[in-house]
Amino acid sequence: MQVLYVVDFGVSPVQEGVDPYQEALACVSEWLTFAAGDGVPVELLQGSGGKELNPNKAGDPRKAAWEVAGSVSHRALRVEVRDENPELDSFFVTRVTLSDIEGKVGIRISMARETSPTWLSPAPPPVLRQPGIVRSLILNENILISVSGQQQDGRYIPVRTDLEVETLVGAIQNPARLPLLLMHTRTLAALDTAKESANKLIGLVRVVTLDYRASRSLYERLPGYAPPYAGARLVWSDPEAKQMTFDEAEVNGGNPGYLRDRLMRVLSPISVLARGIDHAFREARRAEISQQSTEARSRSELAKASGDMEARLDAIQEELEVARIEAEQWRILATEEEDRANRFQAQAEKAPKLEEQVEQLLYALRATQDAQGRPNEPEDAWDNLPELVTGDVSSAEDLFLHLEDLSSSRIVFTAHAKNSWKKSKYPFPSEMHECLVKLARVSIALYDGTDRSMPHLDTWIRDEFDLKVSLQDQRIERDRKLRDFLYENRTWSRTPHVKVRDHTAPSQVGRIYFAFDSEHGRLIVDHVGLKLY
Numbered sequence: 001m002q003v004l005y006v007v008d009f010g011v012s013p014v015q016e017g018v019d020p021y022q023e024a025l026a027c028v029s030e031w032l033t034f035a036a037g038d039g040v041p042v043e044l045l046q047g048s049g050g051k052e053l054n055p056n057k058a059g060d061p062r063k064a065a066w067e068v069a070g071s072v073s074h075r076a077l078r079v080e081v082r083d084e085n086p087e088l089d090s091f092f093v094t095r096v097t098l099s100d101i102e103g104k105v106g107i108r109i110s111m112a113r114e115t116s117p118t119w120l121s122p123a124p125p126p127v128l129r130q131p132g133i134v135r136s137l138i139l140n141e142n143i144l145i146s147v148s149g150q151q152q153d154g155r156y157i158p159v160r161t162d163l164e165v166e167t168l169v170g171a172i173q174n175p176a177r178l179p180l181l182l183m184h185t186r187t188l189a190a191l192d193t194a195k196e197s198a199n200k201l202i203g204l205v206r207v208v209t210l211d212y213r214a215s216r217s218l219y220e221r222l223p224g225y226a227p228p229y230a231g232a233r234l235v236w237s238d239p240e241a242k243q244m245t246f247d248e249a250e251v252n253g254g255n256p257g258y259l260r261d262r263l264m265r266v267l268s269p270i271s272v273l274a275r276g277i278d279h280a281f282r283e284a285r286r287a288e289i290s291q292q293s294t295e296a297r298s299r300s301e302l303a304k305a306s307g308d309m310e311a312r313l314d315a316i317q318e319e320l321e322v323a324r325i326e327a328e329q330w331r332i333l334a335t336e337e338e339d340r341a342n343r344f345q346a347q348a349e350k351a352p353k354l355e356e357q358v359e360q361l362l363y364a365l366r367a368t369q370d371a372q373g374r375p376n377e378p379e380d381a382w383d384n385l386p387e388l389v390t391g392d393v394s395s396a397e398d399l400f401l402h403l404e405d406l407s408s409s410r411i412v413f414t415a416h417a418k419n420s421w422k423k424s425k426y427p428f429p430s431e432m433h434e435c436l437v438k439l440a441r442v443s444i445a446l447y448d449g450t451d452r453s454m455p456h457l458d459t460w461i462r463d464e465f466d467l468k469v470s471l472q473d474q475r476i477e478r479d480r481k482l483r484d485f486l487y488e489n490r491t492w493s494r495t496p497h498v499k500v501r502d503h504t505a506p507s508q509v510g511r512i513y514f515a516f517d518s519e520h521g522r523l524i525v526d527h528v529g530l531k532l533y
Contacts, residue, residue, distance in 0.1 A: 007203030076284035099280035156207040196256035424529030447521035
């Protein structure tokens with residue numbers, strides 16, 4: 001059997017009174033019930049058994065079998081779901097081991113491929129998907145699952161503030177963690193990719209999203225670790241190990257599963273090497289055999305003391321049977337270890353060739369660095385903003401997302417702002433673009449926490465940013481329909497506005513209407529286009 005993927009979780013209760021083993025067992029029951037199409041109750045999993053499942057997506061037959069082992073202090077349930085592939089004479093095996101070893105509850109999930117001894121052709125590369133049992137565990141509100149103390153929730157971690165960046169630096173430098181996928185998410189497509197990777201690679205990697213400001217801050221604190229602009233960087237548990245980077249097209253390509261699949265192919269083989277063998281089930285099995293052996297010896301001693309030869313013979317035969325079972329278990333363990341040693345030997349034989357490839361990659365890496373070997377500084381995103389095209393909502397949405405990202409959401413745009421540009425026929429999009437960028441810079445300076453003396457805000461904006469802003473408009477102030485807009489379930493006033501172009505034909509008078517949100521430290525833009533009246 002070739003093991004392809006392993007995750008190993010600790011299971012703990014959310015609050016006192018919750019039995020984490022029983023809750024995780026309920027998740028296993030739910031997973032099997034979904035696969036079978038009818039009930040596989042928890043009670044059925046208290047003893048060994050099996051069940052025919054619905055065919056898989058390819059129409060191939062599936063079966064589940066489970067085995068219970070252990071004693072009072074060491075117990076385990078091992079479930080195997082086998083997908084048969086008659087064409088290749090092979091099986092795809094998903095194995096789940098739920099264990100409680102002296103009060104420490106864990107669940108190990110693995111996927112493997114089993115082929116016939118007569119199959120001598122190269123096996124096609126496996127397409128791995130996270131087993132559904134992982135999602136069942138995550139969705140159970142009564143338990144927490146973790147890897148080496150790191151809680152797993154299937155969500156990405158947003159990093160925006162300086163304090164969060166500082167925490168991230170500490171995490172990167174700590175080798176006792178999962179690999180980190182650092183992503184610069186400036187588009188909705190990138191966020192979808194982050195969600196997909198975080199949700200479908202649980203236990204293999206933690207996904208961290210950064211905006212442009214946080215990415216720059218990380219670069220300044222820890223050069224060489226920030227994600228590339230609009231891309232992603234995989235930082236291994238060993239922070240000194242060679243990293244993997246993913247470019248803008250891989251992160252923003254509109255196919256969230258692409259990056260997930262690439263990462264699964266990279267991370268799953270390493271998970272197999274790092275997480276070894278199923279120790280928990282072995283411990284439970286050994287505890288069970290030890291208990292049976294102790295009980296058999298006790299009965300033998302009692303029979304001997306009683307002088308009942310028939311009872312003594314029965315006890316000796318029972319003790320002999322337990323010894324045979326124990327010997328068989330040790331034989332199985334020895335066989336598994338021999339198979340494992342053979343796999344390592346085969347991998348070791350590949351090492352010289354892999355070393356040559358690594359050396360070639362190192363030469364290529366050095367060629368991409370500057371003369372001092374320092375990673376190139378990320379490009380300045382303010383110099384590479386997308387263009388604004390008159391009436392094109394896609395160009396507006398792209399620009400708005402960039403400005404929100406670069407300002408760390410100190411400027412935000414409503415859906416009406418996008419629609420207003422779509423309906424607009426404003427003939428000078430480059431001027432509108434320039435004013436929007438200046439307004440984004442105003443939002444950063446206005447809400448950066450610095451105390452400033454500004455008797456007149458509009459004058460300060462004009463002098464510091466060369467931007468004409470008016471804070472009053474009598475016509476709008478008198479007309480509630482023109483003045484008020486709804487955003488995040490609250491009414492705002494769009495009286496403040498930027499005068500993009502003025503004192504000209506009505507079809508050329510450009511305006512940006514916005515509101516001040518002092519509570520959340522941001523500007524809310526609700527109209528981009530022509531003057532409202």
